[in-house]
Amino acid sequence: MLKNQLKVLLWLLASFAAVELINLLSGRMLNQFGILPREVTSLPGILFMPWLHGSLGHFLSNIVPLAIFWLLMLEYGLKRTLWISLWIVLCTGLLVWLFGRFSYHIGASGLVYGQFGFLILAGFYSRQVTKLLISLAVGFLYGGMVFGVLPSQPFISWEAHLFGFISGLLAARFWHGRPKTAASGS
Template sequence: MNSKNFTSRTSSGLSQQLKIVGCIFVLITAIEIINLLTGRALNHFGNIPRYIPGLIGVLTGPFLHGSLSHYLSNIIPLCVLSFLMLQYGNKRFFGVTFFCIILTGLLVWLFGRSASHIGASSVIYSYFGFLLLAGLLSRKFKLIIISLLVAFFYGGLIFGVLPARTFVSWEGHLFGFISGLIAARLWAKNL
């Protein structure tokens, strides 16, 4: 393979990854703006445990936020970890994301406190769990480095799985993290 083809393939991959992260940013931000302008009316679509209509929140809850500060605390880690997840390939990124949203949402719906569970932090914790374990299981240098960087820069997230504050869905954090670990075990072998 000549260096010209390698360079164009690499920059094309990076360009596509940045576009996907940009789309995630625009989507979450657009939903936040609509939610803000409607007085948080969209938050009725949160994940409400053991309430049949609340099952819609399994899919919609991760896209909603309770306040502007809640959105702001999630958007940067979501974009950074999404970019790192894309290092595993687009197909794996979308597969792991869908798997973790569904599994996390169902676990929260089954076992969470009676409240409306919303926020992208459940996805962030899924990515955190996946990135920590998948790189190590892959035994590939680049992916191991990603695991180590995630552990170093985001390792403090692990304390978010504890029930420290009543207004924080620590269940979403915990089940997101567990879902990410499960996804890593399922997908890391085929890297």
């Protein structure tokens, strides 16, 4: 089962690498398909944004934590991991489209921050030891990421970081994996 889960994640990561290669070879021509807030023609960018990067360095800075966080999220199951990832991409993209600065927003960092938010909180909601240890480890090793939700440099979409993080926290609240208990009656 883990082998099949890893295959799916490797295919996803390969799709990021393939788009990066095409974007690199085309002189970053694909970046026009990112999100330009409040432009109706830019709405498809909500789905494309995570695959588009401004440079090879930008791509590498996203793909490594993306791979690590996806591996950790497998503890919640492949199906749940994929649904949570889709939720994060859609929520982050829509919020960036609605409230982001009028500039192209590209990159997987919104997804990475969403995974970070999910992994930080979901273990506490789940009340399962393994998941709680993952939350603690992610918090300890990657806790400094939280400062990325603040405006820092003009060419970094802190909005995607912030909205991704919030989307991940919301996902943790609803898809943490703790079995639902039946309400007790009188």
